[in-house]
Amino acid sequence: MSGFAGAIAGGAALLAVAMGTTVAASATSGSTACLNPLAETHNFTVMVEDNAMLGAAGAGGEIEGSLAAGGNVGFGLYNLLDNADGSPLPTVASPATQLLVGGTVDYSSGQRLDLNAGFGKIADTTDLSVTADGRLILDDANRYVKSQFGAGQHSVSDYTAAAGTFSGAFPADYFDRLRSLSTQYSALEAGDGTAMVAATGSGELHLVLQEGKTNVWNVNAADVSAATAVTFDGATPSATTRLVINVSSGGSADVGGLRFNGDPVSDRYFAPWVVWNFQGWENLRLVGATEMSGTLLAPDSALDYNRNNPFRGQIIAESIDITGAGEIHHWSHEAAPCGDEPIGTATPTPEITVTPTPEVTVTPTPEVNVVRSPEATGTPSPETSVAPSATVVALSPEAAPTAPSTSTEQQLAATGFDRLWLVTAALVLLFGGALALAMTRIRQARRTAGNEGRH
Known part of the structure; x- marks a missing residue:
């Protein structure tokens, strides 16, 4: 069970207990008010x-x-x-x-x-x-x-x-x-x-x-x-x-x-x-x-x-x-059973006020757009020290949804998992690609320098 679902379940349980207390208090109140x-x-x-x-x-x-x-x-x-x-x-x-x-x-x-x-x-x-x-x-x-x-x-x-x-x-x-x-x-x-x-x-x-x-x-x-x-x-x-x-x-x-x-x-x-x-x-x-x-x-x-x-x-x-x-x-008067005879004014047992657990507002994880940097083209100049090209990753949230989806606990868990996986996979691929490109350019530079030394 997710943390959110657990909070909802716990709040519902607490409310149920509180409602049970209120019912019990009402029953006591009824018994007290029945005094003749x-x-x-x-x-x-x-x-x-x-x-x-x-x-x-x-x-x-x-x-x-x-x-x-x-x-x-x-x-x-x-x-x-x-x-x-x-x-x-x-x-x-x-x-x-x-x-x-x-x-x-x-x-x-x-x-x-x-x-x-x-x-x-x-x-x-x-x-x-x-x-x-x-x-x-x-x-x-x-x-x-x-x-x-x-x-x-x-x-x-x-x-x-x-x-x-x-x-x-x-x-x-x-x-x-x-x-x-x-x-x-x-x-x-x-x-x-x-x-x-x-x-x-x-x-x-x-x-x-x-x-x-x-x-x-x-x-x-x-x-x-x-x-x-x-x-x-x-x-x-x-x-x-x-x-x-x-x-x-x-x-x-x-x-x-x-x-x-x-x-x-x-x-x-x-x-x-x-x-x-x-x-x-x-x-x-x-x-x-x-x-x-x-x-x-x-x-x-x-x-x-x-x-x-x-x-x-x-x-x-x-x-x-x-x-x-x-x-x-x-000859002693025998009081009627509760509800069978009118009663005088009685002070009822105060009812217990139940403060409901506040509802949790769920803000969905913003979706991430991954923009790939264009691949570098051309042959590096031998005289120039080659540094890896910077890869730009732009994270732009989508437009806010009209209402968050809270249909079921399973849907909430699946949506969170899919989005996290997407972002993680994209970052791993981008970092791996940038590292490979940099290593390739370094090897090319060294090879060029070796050739010039032999001449």
Whole structure:
């Protein structure tokens, strides 16, 4: 292989490697971009960007799960218990965190907030103290937050979260990405992986889902509140067959619940694969005495949880005020496989820019015209010293070709070889001819001189 062909081959190989790297980077980028913000809940049951009030009206109640609030947490008579689905509690700030508070505890209406399965971590514990039996109080031992888990917590430092704990778990843009996700859900249309569905009937509604797709049901609040249950005719919600319910307000802030029939697992009601999307709702009031399940996505909403029957799943809102006795039972949302569910804004892995190997410009070897010097004629004068005649070789390049020939490696090699051979052969012949002529003339001169000496 010629040096030129080797350079081309090497450049092509390098480009191929670089292109392979780019493809690999794109695949990584695709995997990174597929992250779903609903999979970043750290398995908290209720997550709010601002404040949470738990049973302040005295109705009591409980979350069989955990709570994370970016603002303050107030309480009446309330309990936090083990996750209803048996999954582990979040591990943010402790091995089992049941209460994570980005602000402080509001004791103004407080009675008792018991953490029965994990620990409490609070950003601002200024002016708080802990009793001998582990109650975190402000100024009244009858109003307290207490971890009943294991050995409990016995000092203010035990209850204090390290600076930045909440923002580390839920970065500044987390709820913005959830708003983006909510907007994407509300704009879904029929496509390869998406099917639009509509309920039929009244009271107990019927839905036909398309298996293997994200099924989107756009419905207004009044129609949801007028029904009590949904039966699936055929496919049911699952890891690959998902249901997104986009609820429009229609002027109402109240939404009743719907029980999803047919789940073989007791008390689950297909919760891991259903999303209730309340895009743009600033005020939302959940009411009703029937079951309700799924992930409730209301990132713009001040949520009034006024239900009298359990909600099963996870809840995301701007704030929450639990005013009803209906419990909240944790069922973890299962993120969809890549491409099957809309995703929030993600920072893609930067693509690798490939700088191609510069093309090599081939300048052809100029062809050489050989002009032979005319042969010397006549007899040299005996009195004159004879020197060989000079032979003139003129090398004049031909006109530059319009485009260099680079058709194949073989043609390039053959052309170079032919031209080099031509020039070399011509020079050898010319030099040999000149040398022979000079030697002949020298011999003639000596012969002439010898003859004259004999006379």
